[in-house]
Structure formats: C-alpha cells, structure tokens
Amino acid sequence: MLKSIFRACILAGATSLLPFSVAAQASGDIKVVSTGSKPISDAKSQPAKPKGYDRLGKADYECIYAYDVVATRKNGDKVNEEYATILQFNPSVAKFTDLNAFRVDSLESMSGADLEAVKKLQDALGRVEYLFTGEVFQNSPEGKTRYVDIITPNTVEYAExxxxxxxxxxxxxxxxxxxxxxxxxCSYGGRDWTAWFTEEIPAGFGPWKFAGLPGLIMKVSDSEGIHTFTATAFRKGSGDIVKAQNSQLQSTSRDKFVKAKNYFEEDPMKRIPVESIKDVTVFKGGAVLINGVRLPKRPNGYTPIELQ
Known part of the structure; x- marks a missing residue:
C-alpha cells in the first residue's frame, strides 16, 4: 500500500494524495512543526548526515533483552513479534533502546565516524521488521526518566x-x-506486571522504564503475557551512553503522549496531518522517513505497552 501511495505522490506532488485527519491534533499537544512540500527522494545513494550527541557518561555494563509482543491482527489471529533491545548503564544513569538503533548511534557518535559505514548500518536498520522506536533515559536528569519516541512526523519527549x-x-x-x-x-500504565531481578547485579535499572528494585531487572512481563522483556546476555559496556541532539524535539506530558501515540498508531497513514509534510524519503531497505522522522512498520498493527 505504501509503495502505491508514494508512487502516486511522485506524479501528483508529495502531499496531495496523502490521507489526512484533522482529529490528529485533538488527541494531544503534538504540534505541526513544518509546512510545504517537496518531491519524494530516494535515499539509496545519499550519504549519511552526521548528528550531534550529548554524552551522559560511560556505559559500565550492557544487558541485551528480547522484547516479545503478542500482537493481534485485524482478523483476530495472534502473532509473535520479537524486538532486539539493549540497556546501557552505570551507577548513575541508564539508557534503553532498540539494539539496531544503538549500533547506528554508537558508530555515528564516534569522532571521525566513517559515514559510509554509518550509511550501511542505516540501510540495514531500514530492513528491520520490528523496531523499538522509543529511547528511555532512566535517572536522567537525576530523579527523572525521559522518554523519547516518534509520532510521525514529530519526535516527542516527556519526563516523569x-x-x-x-x-x-x-x-x-x-x-x-x-x-x-x-x-x-506492580501495576503501571493500565497493566499488571511481574518482574524478576537479581541482587548479583546491584543496579536499580531494567528494560523499558522499569527500575527501582535492589538489583538489575532480568525479566518482566504483564499478566496477560502480551509484553515480555527477557535478558539474553549481560556484558561489559562498550562506549558512551549518548542522546541525539534534536532542535525539533517537542516536549509534552506522559498522559498526552500516551493518548496521542496510541491514537496515531491505530492508523498512521490516515493520521499524519497533510500540512505537516515537508519531504518524504524512501530507503532501499524499505524504511520511509517523513520530514526525516521514521514511519514505523506495523505489519500486525500496534500493540500499546501503556493503555493509560
């Protein structure tokens, strides 16, 4: 469907045929940040553009988690989705993100990074079927958790x-x-959760936003078994904990984010305000960027981790 839409856009102008819903703005305080239109571009030959990064400290350790989601398709069929994710941490701060996105950021944030190597990783990232789009910064700043995610075409952050x-x-x-x-x-976000933590690793962090126990959280699952994080490897750290700089990052509250995110993901192509689209980029690996922000692939629909 996406290919046919974008093929039509090339002929008729990048925004004129994209579906539009005014109600997208009513679901939260996520604002339109740009207007206008440009032709669709093909990124297969474009060089990677370096980003700036803030460094939050060295990663003393890393824990890899398999994030399993039991999704329900529109016809009622259940299907398992598995995401590869990583937690970096030191005694003060932790970051949880997609493992493939972590690899791109790790290489790109290095001084004198090889842009062609970054480009290859970005192309590989575009072929990933299941990508965890959020970034969670635990105890950063101290006493807060920052959550960064996309509601295409915007990147949004909130703190709690x-x-x-x-x-x-x-x-x-x-x-x-x-x-x-x-x-x-515990109960959180409209779900009941069971966590398993080890005191052999005395770190009060865990996957996603889970934290605050007297040891690293190695597994956590909701009572229905829909969302499950399971540690598969624990190792020494391999670099800095970084946060990408983004001058277009929008701040909101957790409640408004959850409402807007869940509303948008019900039908992303119909809930992108047409006036917000400036440019569309299609990568060879299949990834689509709108105003430089990824349009998530949701072959089985969206299964929210937070219901409220």
Whole structure:
C-alpha cells in the first residue's frame, strides 16, 4: 500500500494524495512543526548526515533483552513479534533502546565516524521488521526518566519521576540468563506486571522504564503475557551512553503522549496531518522517513505497552 501511495505522490506532488485527519491534533499537544512540500527522494545513494550527541557518561555494563509482543491482527489471529533491545548503564544513569538503533548511534557518535559505514548500518536498520522506536533515559536528569519516541512526523519527549512503581516483593525465585532472580509485582500504565531481578547485579535499572528494585531487572512481563522483556546476555559496556541532539524535539506530558501515540498508531497513514509534510524519503531497505522522522512498520498493527 505504501509503495502505491508514494508512487502516486511522485506524479501528483508529495502531499496531495496523502490521507489526512484533522482529529490528529485533538488527541494531544503534538504540534505541526513544518509546512510545504517537496518531491519524494530516494535515499539509496545519499550519504549519511552526521548528528550531534550529548554524552551522559560511560556505559559500565550492557544487558541485551528480547522484547516479545503478542500482537493481534485485524482478523483476530495472534502473532509473535520479537524486538532486539539493549540497556546501557552505570551507577548513575541508564539508557534503553532498540539494539539496531544503538549500533547506528554508537558508530555515528564516534569522532571521525566513517559515514559510509554509518550509511550501511542505516540501510540495514531500514530492513528491520520490528523496531523499538522509543529511547528511555532512566535517572536522567537525576530523579527523572525521559522518554523519547516518534509520532510521525514529530519526535516527542516527556519526563516523569524515576521508577514510579509501587513494587511488592515476594520469595519466589527464577533463574534468568544464568542469574538467580527474585520476584516483584506492580501495576503501571493500565497493566499488571511481574518482574524478576537479581541482587548479583546491584543496579536499580531494567528494560523499558522499569527500575527501582535492589538489583538489575532480568525479566518482566504483564499478566496477560502480551509484553515480555527477557535478558539474553549481560556484558561489559562498550562506549558512551549518548542522546541525539534534536532542535525539533517537542516536549509534552506522559498522559498526552500516551493518548496521542496510541491514537496515531491505530492508523498512521490516515493520521499524519497533510500540512505537516515537508519531504518524504524512501530507503532501499524499505524504511520511509517523513520530514526525516521514521514511519514505523506495523505489519500486525500496534500493540500499546501503556493503555493509560
């Protein structure tokens, strides 16, 4: 469907045939930040553009997590989606993001980065079927968690208190990634969660926004088994914890973000305001950027991690 839409756009102008819904603005405070139109560009021969990065400290350790989502297609069929994600952390701060996006940022943030090598990684990123689009910065700044994500064509950030979880501990145990773990439960975002943490790694961080336990969280799943994060590898850190600089980053509240994100993802192509589109870029790997912001692939629809 996307290919036919963009082929039509090339003939009729980059924005004239894209669906539009005025109600997109009513779901939150995400604003249109640019107007106008340009022809669609093909990025297969364009060099990578270096970005600026803020460095939040060295990553002492890294934990790789398989993020499994049980999605429900429109016909009711259940299908499993698996995302590769990574948590970088030191005693003060942690960052959780997609593993493939982490590789791009790690290379691109290096002094004198090879732009052709970055381009190859970006092309590979465009072919990834399941991409976790969010970036979570735990205890950055101190006492806060910052969440950065996309509501195409915008990139949005909000902050909330670090580790806003009312954990209940129990004596149950489980071994995850060869580490003995203890059980904790909480409710958050409209779901009930069970976490398994290990005191052998005394870090109060975990996957996504989960944090605040007396050890690294190695596994966490909601009560319905729809969203599950499971540690698959733990290792020494390999560089800095970085945050990309973005002058177009919009700030909002968590409640407004969740409402706007879930509304947009129900039908992204119909909920991108047409007047916000400045340019569309199609990568050889299949990725589509609108105003430089990725349009997520959702072959099975969107399964929100936060319901409220």
């Amino acid at each position: 208190d670090f580790a806003p979880f009312d954990w209940t501990l129990s004596e149950d145990t489980l071994t995850v990634c060869d580490y003995p773990c203890m059980k904790a439960t």
